[in-house]
Amino acid sequence: MRVTIIDYGAGNVPSVERALQRLGAESHRTDLPESISEAKALLLPGVGHYSALVRALDEQEMREPLLSAIQRGVPFLGICLGLQVLFDSSAESPQLRGLNLLPGKVCALPRTVKLPHMGWNQITPNRESPLLAGIDASAYFYFAHSFAAPDSNGATTATCFHGVPFAAVVEQQNIYGVQFHPEKSGDTGSRLLQNFLRLAA
Amino acid sequence: MSLVHRIIPCLDTDGARVVKGVNFFGLRDAGDPAALAARYNKEGADELVVLDIAASRDRRPTFLETIWRVAAELSIPLTAGGGIRTLEDGRAVVRAGADKVTVNTAAAERPELISELSREFGAQAVVLAIDAKRNGGHWDVMVRGGGESANRDAIEWAKNGVAFGAGEILLTSVDRDGTRAGFDTELTAAISRAVSVPVIASGGAKTPQHFVEIFKEGTADAALAASIFHDGVQPIRALKEFLATNGVEVRLPC
Secondary structure, rough: OOOEEOOOOOHHHHHHHHHHHHHEEEEEEEOOOOHHHHHEEEOOOOOOOOOHHHHHHOOOHHHHHHHHHHHOOOOOEEOOOOHHHHOOEOOOOOOOOOOOOOOEEEEEEEOOOOOOOOEEEEEEEEEOHHHOOOOOOOOOEEEEOOEEOOOOOEEEEEEEOEEEEEEEEEEEEOEEOOOHHHHHHHHHHHHHHHHHHHHHH | OOOOOOEEEEEOOOOEEEEEEEOEEEEEEEEEEHHHHHHHHHHHOOOEEEEEEOOOOOHHHHHHHHHHHHHOOOOOOEEEEEEOHHHHHHHHHHHOOOOEEEHHHHHHHHHHHHHHHHHHHHHHHEEEEEEEEEOOOEEEEEEEOEEEEEEEEHHHHHHHHHHHHHOOEEEEEOOOOOOOOOOOHHHHHHHHOOOOOOOEOOOOOOHHHHHHHHHHHOOOEEEEEOOOEEEEEEOHHHHHHHHOOOOOOOOOOO
């Protein structure tokens, strides 16, 4: 199975490619609407500013093919910003629209804690999660972000806490998202990507 | 549930090979960067830093290739830097596979470099490296490999750097670097109190107890060391087990 990586210029694309390669999965990068329409599985990595991702989706006309692929049931995994963009908007760029596939707004983490939330943290699964299958509940994942999605939406299958609770993993039918970086989370992250590949197959 | 304290091995390179020195001077060869990276990735390092301490223009392509080779061995985050003077330098390092870029001398001379990198890659990708040296009751910022004073106060510079968009501080005690006399807990605590971003402490590590001190008294978020790891004197797993039994939260890989 071939994974189509949406490449809008995010810094973590090469790491994601390498992580998939280690799992024996084939992947290719694209920023073309037609490749997104033909994709069998989609992965949207992202780091940096929310606006860079949203602007790229719009300027390169990737939004519509991406939404229609997801609505057709094509398995989708969003990493970091790739999770945040699933919601309706973000306080990082309030004037821009997200994909609005999940309800709620992405908010800044509180200034009572060190920001960015950077490093290894544990997550709390709150219901059955195919993406986390076989992963120990005490496992650590690598995070690097200052904004986060609300944990209160129905799609959240695991939360994390840094000043406030937030969505660490979201899963709704063929839509998957993780706030942390599985491509940087050692063997645990690798297992999660493998779970996605299996779900997408 | 909270962030654990990170252990970060650092590969100081001459562009191609890992080198080590005392107080920034007197270098000797310490191995192949990709081989060391693979070892640390397996042993449970939380991140890796690779620095080009020679940072000469003509060897830059060699260093970028080193980053690429190192990144290929890692499933943990990679920070790279040394001689980053422009946004274009930063781009090259990220393109070669680094997740974060460190800036030092050029940022002290032109702090806008921090904002330029931060706007492009996000604050989480910009690490401000500060080499600090005690001068009476405060610490001076040192530049050019620790050899020259920038005539700035380290605490003020750390705060400034964060305002310009740095997402992390890599703080090296020039007084302790290479001495194996322990981290500078006082310096680290002072910087950590002053800024809202994570602080990585560096310089002077030898014993596991030094790491307990830098996390507990120095309130560091992460601790970095080089030669004690390269030599095999201090295996990372054993260090983490020691920290865990001494009340410091760490990630113990299975």
